Amino acid sequence: MNEAAEHSALIPMDRLVTASSQLYSLPDIYLKVRDIIFDPESQITDLGDVLMTDPGLSARLLRISNSAFFGLANEVGTISRAVQVIGFQHIHDLVVATSISKAFRGVSNDIMSIESFWIASVERALIARMLAERKRLPNSERMFVGGLLLDIGHLVMYEHIPEAAQQAISHADDQFKPLHLAEVELLGFSAAELGSDLARKWQLPESLSDQILYQDRPELLKHNAEVAIVHVAKCLAGTAAEPDAIGLVFDAISADVKAILNLTFEDCEQLLAGALGELSETLELIIPQG
Numbered sequence: 394m395n396e397a398a399e400h401s402a403l404i405p406m407d408r409l410v411t412a413s414s415q416l417y418s419l420p421d422i423y424l425k426v427r428d429i430i431f432d433p434e435s436q437i438t439d440l441g442d443v444l445m446t447d448p449g450l451s452a453r454l455l456r457i458s459n460s461a462f463f464g465l466a467n468e469v470g471t472i473s474r475a476v477q478v479i480g481f482q483h484i485h486d487l488v489v490a491t492s493i494s495k496a497f498r499g500v501s502n503d504i505m506s507i508e509s510f511w512i513a514s515v516e517r518a519l520i521a522r523m524l525a526e527r528k529r530l531p532n533s534e535r536m537f538v539g540g541l542l543l544d545i546g547h548l549v550m551y552e553h554i555p556e557a558a559q560q561a562i563s564h565a566d567d568q569f570k571p572l573h574l575a576e577v578e579l580l581g582f583s584a585a586e587l588g589s590d591l592a593r594k595w596q597l598p599e600s601l602s603d604q605i606l607y608q609d610r611p612e613l614l615k616h617n618a619e620v621a622i623v624h625v626a627k628c629l630a631g632t633a634a635e636p637d638a639i640g641l642v643f644d645a646i647s648a649d650v651k652a653i654l655n656l657t658f659e660d661c662e663q664l665l666a667g668a669l670g671e672l673s674e675t676l677e678l679i680i681p682q683g
Contacts, residue, residue: 414595539604550584572584
């Protein structure tokens with residue numbers, strides 16, 4: 394048995410997805426919120442009533458509603474008002490973000506600290522949201538969730554198959570190839586494929602699972618602005634806020650992606666600066682502490 398086949402046999406992706414979806418299950422409150430949001434006959438009061446059954450989540454949503462994240466002129470004092478002002482879709486996305494970050498609370502591994510993981514994830518999320526706003530995409534705030542969950546597959550890998558994940562990282566470094574290609578060679582699947590399937594298992598929106606799946610291969614979904622946006626967010630996050638470093642990243646982004654988004658070097662500079670400016674506050678809002 395060759396090395397690739399040996400690692401692929403370690404644990405099939407579908408088993409890893411099933412185990413992860415059960416271990417890191419989304420709370421009942423999310424399922425109730427999802428059912429109300431996708432029910433055409435539901436009312437604002439229905440959603441408010443469900444959210445108020447979870448005091449912790451309600452408090453977090455009010456904090457987010459009154460933060461720079463939305464930049465509202467008037468203070469939002471009640472959940473019903475938050476639903477009115479922010480809207481069903483944004484409430485859904487915020488509940489997804491807070492629920493999933495809480496579901497993975499306590500996960501630890503030797504490859505990456507959970508703190509470092511969420512810092513990188515929130516930076517990607519902010520860049521994705523800001524780029525969507527800059528390009529005037531409708532419901533641009535929803536791109537925050539795409540950026541936040543982009544690397545969820547790696548979190549599962551690092552927790553459940555850490556040795557194989559580390560070997561893929563080493564193989565990518567030794568062979569000077571992208572990590573997702575090294576993962577496919579050694580494991581039979583990439584973290585993007587794993588994360589996308591997990592999102593489907595959680596019954597998250599298809600557009601979100603597509604963003605995760607095609608994050609490294611945006612050319613496979615031509616003219617898909619959402620996939621292009623999360624791809625750019627992934628490329629930019631973690632880059633030093635210096636012209637030379639940003640220039641290297643900008644040059645590496647494909648011409649097709651740049652054309653879809655009309656992306657400029659100045660966009661990249663401003664996106665990175667904006668994300669770094671909001672990073673600390675957003676981490677406190679989205680990621681459970683203590």
